[in-house]
Amino acid sequence: MKRVLAIGFLALLAACDTAEDAAEPNAAPVAVPSHAKEMQARYGEGYAMTDHLGQTRTLADWRGKVALVFFGYTHCPDACPSALYRFSQVMEILGPQAEQVQVLFVTLDPARDKPEILRDYTAAFNPNFLGLYVSPEKTPELARAFHVFYQVTPGQTPEHYSVDHGVGTYVYDTTGRLRLEIDHTATPDEVADSVRQLLAAKKD
């Protein structure tokens, strides 16, 4: 039998998410480039996770910064390293502005992605990238909170499963609101442009 651990896009949960909505009107408009789609939902905004250093986190911790959030797993042969590599290039393009950006790699495979693996894995791309996780039992809930699709696919042996997953990147603005979902085909320059726009809209 097919083992479907989680299927995202549950309309029911959208209701919960909007309930978290703490009125933050007048988000400055951002141009929606062809490699991205505009997001108005509040996916995952208050959801508590643990970072690879052991600290409890929600996205609110990075208010004041633009957060790029990617979901994956370290056994991923290339979509995940490609994405993280792209973000490391984005950080280089941004130069000093990179300090106002936080890249977050949320594992969908916490059973294998222990904190120290997440730490070393993210650090291989940029020492400031942060890995986030919840327990394996709570990961389906995390995926629902963020409306991220993933599905564990059994391999030839029990420990060699793979994880199919969405490859879009969520971009949260400096007020902690989800603004864009960037396609995996976006170039580092395109991602950097979107980030710059959101930083320019920041109200000091």
Add this chain to the structure above:
Amino acid sequence: MRAFSLLLLFLFLQTGWAQTPPLYATDAWVRATARGQQATGAFLTLRSAEPLRLVGVRSPLAAAAEIHVMRVDDDGVMRMRAIPWLDLPADQVTELKPGGFHIMLLSLRAPANAGQRTTLTLVLENAARQRQEVTVDAEIRALNALAPNPPHTPRDKATH
């Protein structure tokens, strides 16, 4: 630095074949791992003078290896599957690279450290279902080593 240098191996497959067809295996590399990571991808470019099937892979680095295909579907989901074999049509370049076919090295026996080398033993089968093994040298490249293009769907679908 990602120069397409490396080994250009001209390998004569020996005994068991009607002929001794050459297999070109170039640019073989393995992605380095973070400490504790139990799996990684291996990549190379293959061209055979006669139709062959890649039916298995071994490496001293890993207790198990699988041939995989990955693709990103129109719904933006990356899907990866093990496949029992990979067809290598005659005189056609088959690339195993990020974003498409690759070899998944599983249950790693040791960390894959960038700059070190390992080997990949390719198990090949010809049209007469005779098997032959070829071992190629592979460079272990940094975790952030990449093909120039982001992963894309190998299926030729219209983009939106």
